[in-house]
Amino acid sequence: MNILKNRMYFLLLMMGLFVGLASCDNDDEPTPPAEVLSVKSLTPSNGPVGTKVVITGTKFDPTPANNTVLFNTTPAVVTAATATTLEVTVPAGATTGLVSVTVAGTTAKSTGNFDIAARAVVEKMGTIAASETWTKNNIYLLKGFVTVASGATLTIEAGTIIKGGAPALDPAGSAKGGTLIIGAGAKIMAVGTVTEPIVFTSNAAVGARKYGDWGGVVIIGKAPHNRLVSQGFEGGISGQLGGDAIAADNSGTLQYVRIEFPGIALSQGSEINGLTLYSVGSGTIMDHIQVSYGGDDSFEWFGGTVNSKYLVAFRGFDDDFDTDWGFIGKVQYALSLRDPLFADQSGSNGFESDNFNGTGEPATGPNNGLPLTAPVFANVSNFVFSGTPSSAIASGSGSYQSAMHLRRNTDITILNSLFVGYPEGLRLDGANTLAHATAGTLDLKGIVLANVTTPLRGDRAATGVTDAQATAYFNAATRKNVVTDIPTLMLNAANFNLAAPAFLPLAASPLLKDAVWEGKGADAFFTKELFRGAFGTTDWTTGWTNFDPQNTPYN
Template sequence: MSHSSPRRRLLATALLTVLAACSTTDDNDLITGPGGGIPSGTAVLTGSITANRTLAAETTYVLRGFVYVQNGATLTIRPGTKIVGDTTALGSALFIMRGAKIDAQGTATAPIVFTSQRAPGNRAPGDWGGLIIVGNARNNRSGGIIVEGSNGSVLGADPAGVVYTGGSNDADNSGTLRYVRVEFAGYATLTDAELNSFTFAAVGSGTTFEFLQSVAGLDDSYEWFGGTVDGRFLVSYEAGDDHFDASEGYRGRNQFLIAMQSTYLTPRAGAGAVSSDPQGFEVDGCGGGGCTAPAGGNAQSSGAADGLWNMNMFANFTIIGVGGGAVVPAQGGVGMVLRRGTGGHYINGVIARWPRQAISLRDSTSNNRFQADSLIVRNLFVAEGGTLTSGVVFDATGTNFGQEAAFAARNSAITVANATTAASLFTAYPTSITAATQVSAFDWTPVGTAAIATGGLSTFAADPRIAARAGTFITPTAYRGAAAPGGTKWWAGWTNYARN
């Protein structure tokens, strides 16, 4: 294992975080009463922010309606600041527009929190909209495509919507998010058009995303629409749709990701609906129906000519589904769905408790990528797979393309251990998870004897494609999953596991 020096600094920070965690006060204390009366020390954010502005921790900020940070302005948010979505202006959301920046650098002891205005215990998915960042990187759709729901029925919304296509600078910088939580977001601003907790639309590689958490959002926890931004230390607890959704030519890299689904939450009435196909990963080559087909090609080969394949890299992920016999939305409960002509690299992950199946390779265009080695799946570990389907892990013969033999033929090295429980893999994993479960009940560090403590792709040297794409950002590991045996508990202290 060799670490670059910035990474080493990060680990040190994370370590400090753990030490400081015990002194963290409950940052929900600032909110009083159900129904969200605005307490003293609050300020309202509304309309457009056109000049640089700093939000400080002493004040609770209320997002009222759609709030746009406009081109040229930087919104700086101090550690420990809380921003809540107004419960009367339904669907309130923060848009960082193309050309604008957000500089939200919390700390492990004082994370920045975007959450519901309602009191703890009375919060629900869809209480407010979400955080949307629009960058100037490229994606593989042409025309003026708007962010879904950005033209919605929300106070202050521009009915024309927010266009995110047409970017030109893959190195664009939308700022920094560090130690930021987004909770109870995902309001559907139009019928069936829910917002994501984090929407990263065409965000460029100059942007920094580290230590982020989505809690109980009504749509995806993270969704990337094209762009090139890298990220690490991303946590997703209880999503209404997918935990990690990438499409439209996303070419960024992400390492150390945790997704945890213990139940499907009931959204705030009227705020929208849990998706009928919530998955762990859902990666599309392009959005439904909207990709440009290169001459002679298929729409789902979109972007080939411009190097705009959907070529994201996800490494060291631990994604946990609801498991058991829980009721799962009709087509949901798959750990990883790769479809619509996506490429990308999926390495050193743990996929556990996904009730329908662990991994699915949906269509011929994705399979073409897979056979051509631009879609690479390596060194995964599957536990408690297919709990609803008598142990289905792969696509059944005759359906789709992700059969066990197909992965074996491409040396994917997927370990299937359906008899192994997720609980047996991790240092701490509660046997029953309830609304009262604390974040401290989870320790994702592999127990020393667990299979995931080893079996990782520990060098990329053997595969120049992986090495080239990983660069210095993705580190090969001897273990699988989001945490190193005996390593830093990077999620500790700043993440939250409050479901209501």
């Protein structure tokens, strides 16, 4: 009997162990935490009373009346609801502040303010197929790529604000930052004034804006270039360059325009610049344009013949002035003021000039490389380090390299210009580039290099350019180029002040004389100034520029 009892006890024990092990199956998933009420985003994040706003979050009540929404302390009516979205209208009496949602006694608040604006927000997306006008009584929000189609003209009134939406607002779901693209055969008429510039800027709130918040402004024309007609565009923009080769092509007018926090990186090596110009023709008018906090190049010309005056590159990330693909236009009066802490992984330059843009190509490339990249720049001032120049990586992803990196068969001319505070002054790169310099088709005259660690160098390759060759070219007496230091220049004490710069040199500065206008500088486009650098006795940045866009309310 005892044996039977023992066997029964053993069987019961084994059954208990089996049940216990089964209940501890390693394949069981842990119970997910309960979802809680939250407010994740507000779209748009600013606007006047009456603006329709979509609040996204979690644990909302699908019955509209069961959700209580306050704009700061003012209640709003919920007109539509799901578990993750609420649609409301900004109520009368609302003031700038957080938006709160209360459901069943629990309250969640937005992470940022909703800004009550004086202007309505008009969303723009997709293709603009017919001519239209954007007016200063509205704020325009670019969502994804916004393209003005051939035959259409986009007119923008002076004083109008256009905001670039973040990638999350792309209606196509492709995570492309808001970008304005003026297609070949289309026009933009953006004519601001000194007191009412047109502003393209970030959609982020004051204090939260950053490099590459949105795409930028892209203009595509029909002027000559040196690529295949099937050449595509950077940054994921659809279409091809084409082969119209209309030198005087007219893409419209940009005057007194600011472009702030552009230059989104869609992938490595595929970015959109602050202002990107593809084959833009000389019939286009461009002057008084400032690009600030660009996430890639501030200005880049891919072919074309367009001429410009009064350009400002402020605190850009990569190059200030990049010329490629046979650009042959002219530019006078250009300024760059850099933040010493931010540079790009590619090595940031004042000028980067190529006959083509890419690797693995012959020196000439398609179309025998013609026309050669041969722009003429005059009266440029470019400032980086007021102290010892550094090539170390600071807060950005890379370091500073050269004031002028000239390579790949370029034929650029730079006259009467000032470069201060670069690790390198001139990098003359490539035997073919040196050949152009020696022949005089690449021309540097009236150049002042100051506070530069290595003023002159070649590419140092066995078949390229030696430092001695670059030095002999630059220092030829007929070129009237100078290597000096900052004290000798007698700059304004606030010249490097990033928040409130002042650029006019002192009255006794040597920069106010000795300009050289020989060769290509004799062109009638250029005003034959006596000074070198961008400034004589007049500060042409006054009134229309902004050196503190991070803290400017755009409502």
